[in-house]
Amino acid sequence: MRRxxxxxxxxxxxxxxxxxxxxxQDASEKEIERYRAMISDPLSNPGxxxxxxxxxxxxxxxxxxxxxxxGCDLGLGAGKLEGAFARMPRFFADSGKVMDLEQRxxxxxxxxxxxxxxxxxxxxxxxxxKASDMEDLVAFIANKSSGMKxxxxxxxxxxxxxxxxxxxxxxxxxxxxxxxxxxxxxDEGKRIRLQGLPNLSKPGKQPQETMGxxxxxxxxQGALRTMQHRLWDCYRQQxxxxxxxxxxxxxxxxxxxxxxxxxxxxxxxxxxx
Amino acid sequence: MRTTSKFAALILSxxxxxxxxxxxxxxxxxxxxxxxxxxxxxxxxxxxxxxEWQARIEPDDTLKTCNLHRNDVPSAEADKIVxxxxxxxxxxxDGKLLGDWKQGQKxxxxxxxxxxxxxAKTENGGNCYACHQMEKAEVSFGTLGPSLTSYGKDxxxxxxxxxxxxxxxxDSQAVLACSNMPRFGANKVLxxxxxxxxxxxxxxxESPINK
Numbered sequence: 001m002r003r004x005x006x007x008x009x010x011x012x013x014x015x016x017x018x019x020x021x022x023x024x025q026d027a028s029e030k031e032i033e034r035y036r037a038m039i040s041d042p043l044s045n046p047g048x049x050x051x052x053x054x055x056x057x058x059x060x061x062x063x064x065x066x067x068x069x070x071g072c073d074l075g076l077g078a079g080k081l082e083g084a085f086a087r088m089p090r091f092f093a094d095s096g097k098v099m100d101l102e103q104r105x106x107x108x109x110x111x112x113x114x115x116x117x118x119x120x121x122x123x124x125x126x127x128x129x130k131a132s133d134m135e136d137l138v139a140f141i142a143n144k145s146s147g148m149k150x151x152x153x154x155x156x157x158x159x160x161x162x163x164x165x166x167x168x169x170x171x172x173x174x175x176x177x178x179x180x181x182x183x184x185x186x187d188e189g190k191r192i193r194l195q196g197l198p199n200l201s202k203p204g205k206q207p208q209e210t211m212g213x214x215x216x217x218x219x220x221q222g223a224l225r226t227m228q229h230r231l232w233d234c235y236r237q238q239x240x241x242x243x244x245x246x247x248x249x250x251x252x253x254x255x256x257x258x259x260x261x262x263x264x265x266x267x268x269x270x271x272x273x
Numbered sequence: 274m275r276t277t278s279k280f281a282a283l284i285l286s287x288x289x290x291x292x293x294x295x296x297x298x299x300x301x302x303x304x305x306x307x308x309x310x311x312x313x314x315x316x317x318x319x320x321x322x323x324x325e326w327q328a329r330i331e332p333d334d335t336l337k338t339c340n341l342h343r344n345d346v347p348s349a350e351a352d353k354i355v356x357x358x359x360x361x362x363x364x365x366x367d368g369k370l371l372g373d374w375k376q377g378q379k380x381x382x383x384x385x386x387x388x389x390x391x392x393a394k395t396e397n398g399g400n401c402y403a404c405h406q407m408e409k410a411e412v413s414f415g416t417l418g419p420s421l422t423s424y425g426k427d428x429x430x431x432x433x434x435x436x437x438x439x440x441x442x443x444d445s446q447a448v449l450a451c452s453n454m455p456r457f458g459a460n461k462v463l464x465x466x467x468x469x470x471x472x473x474x475x476x477x478x479e480s481p482i483n484k
Contacts, residue, residue, distance in 0.1 A: 165306045168305070169314065169315075172311070174332055175387070176387045176460045177462065180340075182343070182344075184417070190417050193413045193414065194415075195415075236388045236389055240319070241327065247317050247318040249314045249319075
């Protein structure tokens with residue numbers, strides 16, 4: 001029974017990623033919507049196992065101060081999770097920085113829990129036999145914004161700076177192939193080999209549907225992945241050097257992408273190819 | 274601010290309707306970032322990479338212009354780029370441009386090389402299928418570039434056209450300023466021999482591209 005649901009869901013993902021975004025215009029749209037609803041069923045999406053693990057980690061006492069992360073302020077007040085992810089990245093006065101969820105969690109681990117984050121960073125992306133606290137925590141926290149709309153604040157000058165730098169980085173070409181994000185994500189209905197490429201260069205439906213579905217359970221990788229991982233992988237395809245985890249360019253790009261996606265509904269963790 | 278009419282003019286002058294991004298949709302919601310600030314962000318993110326990797330993302334004069342105009346370069350700048358890039362093209366000493374199409378077929382299919390997940394000994398591929406349709410039998414092709422099916426046959430196997438293709442693959446911007454296609458020879462991704470093999474893949478009458 002569960003297997004069939006899963007197989008159907010997988011077929012739907014393959015179907016939608018192959019045809020996206022051409023399909024978005026035709027009659028199959030309704031069908032895809034139906035599959036999407038099914039995909040977010042906790043029983044058929046292994047991403048929800050990460051949500052459960054993240055919930056435990058969130059309240060676990062750790063670090064030299066032996067406290068949980070519940071004292072961590074994600075922008076809406078200490079320990080307040082509902083809707084926090086929908087409004088990130090954002091400026092945090094205590095650190096003086098614009099941070100995405102992953103940067104913020106690292107900051108809270110260090111400053112609230114007194115946790116040495118070296119090991120957490122080493123396990124930032126899960127692998128065989130290697131769980132990732134970050135992936136699990138992000139899945140749990142992001143899920144608390146499911147059903148809400150992307151709405152990043154762009155009031156603080158640092159937030160505006162991030163959006164502007166993110167946009168510049170999106171168009172910045174380089175590497176042995178002269179690629180930028182725009183090479184692959186600035187045109188309608190294009191694909192690389194058979195993989196459909198969302199156009200993220202203008203605000204609207206495509207960035208909304210893209211950003212509203214991360215973090216996601218990647219079937220091809222058998223793991224829950226965050227935006228940090230997605231952009232790390234895109235920079236790999238771009239033939240650029242390895243981007244530092246939780247660093248400012250990645251956050252700037254995320255601010256830019258979230259801004260393009262304003263108003264998009266969050267349904268996470270989703271499940272993708 | 275780019276306008277539709279300017280975009281139309283660009284299409285007419287460059288003849289690349291299917292390949293230029295729809296500039297009219299360009300995002301201008303945010304203020305342009307100061308280039309020095311962008312560099313500081315890049316340093317924070319890529320500053321720990323080995324020096325040779327950092328050198329790769331240092332834009333040369335051509336990319337600086339392309340980045341500034343987001344590829345939609347004014348014609349005077351475009352002329353400068355084409356001239357500069359054409360000077361980089363080195364032709365085979367014996368004048369022979371067609372190599373082995375069977376090798377070319379493999380190079381076109383190979384997308385490896387140049388990624389941080391590749392080891393240094395990985396032989397670079399051309400990854401042409403990421404962006405182009407080539408042989409009709411290969412259904413897994415991307416659409417960032419135009420279809421190259423029957424490329425040589427459509428050009429009557431004209432040696433002058435084969436020479437143009439050599440130039441295009443060696444340095445795409447020697448033909449079209451700020452082309453999205455990589456500059457394979459100029460950036461030392463592909464060797465002279467590999468480029469000749471690709472020209473043969475496009476222009477050999479026996480090549481499946483022309484069947």
